[in-house]
Amino acid sequence: MASYEDVMSLSVRRGFLWPAVDLYGGFAGFYDYGHNGTLLRRHWEEVWLEHFLGLNDNYYLIDTSTILPEPPLKASGHVDHFTDLLVTCTRCGESHRADHLLEAATHVEHEGLSSSEVDAKIREAGIRCPKCKGELGASRPFNMMFPLAVGPTGKDAAFLRPETAQGAFLNFRREFEALRRRLPMGLAIVGRAYRNEISPRQGTYRMREFLQAELQIFFDPVVFADQVPTASVADVPVRLCWAAEKNEPTAHDLTSKELVARGLPTWYVYHLVQVQRFYLEVLGIPREHFRFAELDAKERAFYNKIHFDVQVRQESLGGFKEVGGVHYRTDHDLAGHEAGSRQKQAVTVATTRLVPHVLELSFGVDRNVWALLDLDYTPGERATLHLPPRLAPIGVAVFPLVNKDGLPERAEALYGLLRKRFTAFFDDAGSIGKRYARMDEIGTAFCVTVDHETLEGKGVTLRDRDTQKQVRVPEGDLPARLESLLSGEARFEPAA
RNA sequence: GCGGCGGUAGUCUAGCUGGUUAGGACAUGAGCUUGCCAAGCUCAUAGCGCGGGUUCGAAUCCCGCCCGUCGCACCA
Numbered sequence: 001m002a003s004y005e006d007v008m009s010l011s012v013r014r015g016f017l018w019p020a021v022d023l024y025g026g027f028a029g030f031y032d033y034g035h036n037g038t039l040l041r042r043h044w045e046e047v048w049l050e051h052f053l054g055l056n057d058n059y060y061l062i063d064t065s066t067i068l069p070e071p072p073l074k075a076s077g078h079v080d081h082f083t084d085l086l087v088t089c090t091r092c093g094e095s096h097r098a099d100h101l102l103e104a105a106t107h108v109e110h111e112g113l114s115s116s117e118v119d120a121k122i123r124e125a126g127i128r129c130p131k132c133k134g135e136l137g138a139s140r141p142f143n144m145m146f147p148l149a150v151g152p153t154g155k156d157a158a159f160l161r162p163e164t165a166q167g168a169f170l171n172f173r174r175e176f177e178a179l180r181r182r183l184p185m186g187l188a189i190v191g192r193a194y195r196n197e198i199s200p201r202q203g204t205y206r207m208r209e210f211l212q213a214e215l216q217i218f219f220d221p222v223v224f225a226d227q228v229p230t231a232s233v234a235d236v237p238v239r240l241c242w243a244a245e246k247n248e249p250t251a252h253d254l255t256s257k258e259l260v261a262r263g264l265p266t267w268y269v270y271h272l273v274q275v276q277r278f279y280l281e282v283l284g285i286p287r288e289h290f291r292f293a294e295l296d297a298k299e300r301a302f303y304n305k306i307h308f309d310v311q312v313r314q315e316s317l318g319g320f321k322e323v324g325g326v327h328y329r330t331d332h333d334l335a336g337h338e339a340g341s342r343q344k345q346a347v348t349v350a351t352t353r354l355v356p357h358v359l360e361l362s363f364g365v366d367r368n369v370w371a372l373l374d375l376d377y378t379p380g381e382r383a384t385l386h387l388p389p390r391l392a393p394i395g396v397a398v399f400p401l402v403n404k405d406g407l408p409e410r411a412e413a414l415y416g417l418l419r420k421r422f423t424a425f426f427d428d429a430g431s432i433g434k435r436y437a438r439m440d441e442i443g444t445a446f447c448v449t450v451d452h453e454t455l456e457g458k459g460v461t462l463r464d465r466d467t468q469k470q471v472r473v474p475e476g477d478l479p480a481r482l483e484s485l486l487s488g489e490a491r492f493e494p495a496a
Numbered sequence: 497g498c499g500g501c502g503g504u505a506g507u508c509u510a511g512c513u514g515g516u517u518a519g520g521a522c523a524u525g526a527g528c529u530u531g532c533c534a535a536g537c538u539c540a541u542a543g544c545g546c547g548g549g550u551u552c553g554a555a556u557c558c559c560g561c562c563c564g565u566c567g568c569a570c571c572a
Contacts, residue, residue: 004565005508013507013523019563025545026563081572088497095497095569142497144572162572198497198570206571301572382534402530429525433533440533449532461532468533 002377004316007370008203010377010385014442016040017204017369029200029208031366036442039393039423041369044283045190045213047390051278052188052215052361058179059186059215064167066192067148070157075340076166076333078159081302083143085118087136089129098139101127115139144195146208160194165360167191168216169333172356176218176347183349183356184219184227190365202317204366211365218334218356219267220349230256230266233273240272240292240308243299249319251291268306271326271359275310283368284388289313289375291320303332310363314374323371324363331355376443385443386466389486392443395422396482399435401451403428411450414460414475418448421479422486440465446485446492448478469494 002010011017015034021027033041053059073079085098098118105125118139129136145159161167168187179185190213200206219227237253254262256269272292279285292308300307310324334345334355346355376386389395398415400407408428415426425444427435432449439447447463449470454460459474462481471494473481484490 009507022545022563024562028563078572084570084572086497086570097570142570144570195571201565303572399532401532404530407531431530431533431535433535435534436532437534452531463532470532 001315002374002379004203006377006379007316007373010379010383010441011037011373016373029197029206031204031207036393037369040372040387040391040443041211041365043391043393044365044368044372047282048213048278048363048365049188049190051282052274053186055274056184056186056217058182058184059188059217060175060179061188061190062168062171062175063191064164064171064189066161066194067150067158068161068166069150070159071340072166072170072337073145073159073162075336076169077302077336078145078162082145082162083141085115085139086142087118087122087139089134089136096130096136098122101130101136104130115141142198144197146194146196162195163193163362164189164191164212164214165216165333165362168214169337169358172218172334173343173345173347181347181349183347184217184224185356186215186217188213188215190214204370205317205321207366210367213363213365215361217271217359217361219359220352220354221265221357222352224267224357225265228267228270230270233270236273236276238269238272238276238292239287239290240294243294243296246293246295249313251288264306265328268326268328268359271361272308275324275326275361279310279312282388283372283391285312285371285375292326293320293322301327303327303329305330312371312375314371316370316374321367321371322364323367324361327360327362329358329360331357333358382437382440384440384465387443387445388488389445390488392445393423394425394439394442394444395446395486397425397427397435397439397444397447399426399432399447399449400428401432401449405452406455407450407452410454414448414450414478418479418482422482436463436468446482448473464492464494467492467494 014036016037017031017033019026020030020032049061053061070079086095087098087101088095102118102121102125105127122136127136128134145162148158148160150156150158167189171187175187176185190211192209193212194209197206197208200208234255234257236256238256238259239251239253241248241251256273259269260266276290279290280287289312291311293311295307295309304327306328308326309322310326311320312323313320338345338355346353372387372391373385378384378386396418398411398418400411411428412426415424418424427438429435436447445465449461449463451461459472460478461470462473462478463470469492485492
């Protein structure tokens, strides 16, 4: 666990991440990744893809446009739901959401009203500022999406995509054909999304440009439960809290069976287990720092029927914070695009004709990287980033014990060999202890040192980050040994 | 967006009741050392967020902006 200051200091000093454009004073809501941050993030993406595409043979990665014209975003609901009309009090300057004020005063929902209609209704109902009773000014639209002018006239409205998900829905029909009409079908996208956040804060937690990793699973709700091995997870405890407990730092363990008994679909619970496995086993998040958090109907997005957030407790962000979500979007998206595009989205599988439903596994990549930095970093005398070996920016570092007697040349030759298979790093500056310390702080799990015994054919030393223990390994065995250590197949055994 | 607090080398910080060659620690680079965990010595690099104002003189006082942070609002 590390404080916000510790995470930022490490990130800046060691080339993980920092505020974008800080040369010019910074640009709120945007962060850049340095060389180590980029490697860490890429490794996170690799294990994410491996884990989630591995859930089914029919799950694939695609890549789609980050700019979308208005019609699909109208159909998805973003144009209407993503735009709020704000009214500002002429006396105290406080801004309020017009629809909230109207709803509070008239107890009627007011959706999709224009700015002038809202102004008329506010006057009609005689609504004043709830804070100071001052007179309210004219309403103005605030859209969380970034508008763009595309083409020479810029007449056709377009936006930077507010989520990657739409790319999967827009390409559903094409991929369904290309993948030979099978369900379930999974389309994953790892890419950037953009939201004009009112107040971006807390490092990479809330940004205006961010990376999402999402898997949209298209399925037939009638048969999906029989298509996933739900029995295999029946007794697995799932760590979660209910909507009413979300503000408490608590969590319970309920088995999959119990969750199903409470009314969650078996296929939904199965995916909760798979997401939990990713966090606990692949990312190595301590169990007590992980939970799912239920969202009630009021908090859920308009399209979600069942929604649990994935949360990781972080000291730097002050508690459990959302890093992902498991959303049952029903047929909302495909049905919406069917209406918007007037193109049929229903498909026939075997004898059933249906508009597939969608289960969305959605993750904020930057938030995940931040969570790893928070949880895995222990600052102090022996500052160490305890990343899972595979995720570390550098897989293996190679050092000569001293800079004489031909050791540097020998070490460099070994480095040249290893770098073809691993993310390797060579260093001959300063003392050996300092080099180990530097590697500890960026999470390098294994360091290889060439010493005088190496020259006598007695192999090299292999050092483990977390125990600081060493073993001698014949140079020829090194690649295979590192391979199994980095993949997690083998553990470092000082006695071996 | 509103209000409180803040912004000094890469990092952490002293200085902030105006006058300092803006100090330190760590980090970084070069060299000498170095025989396994941030050792030592020598030298070096590098800073007052941006802009304006007050003043003989501004890191220091005032204003605007930017950025950060906490609270409110927002987070479909």
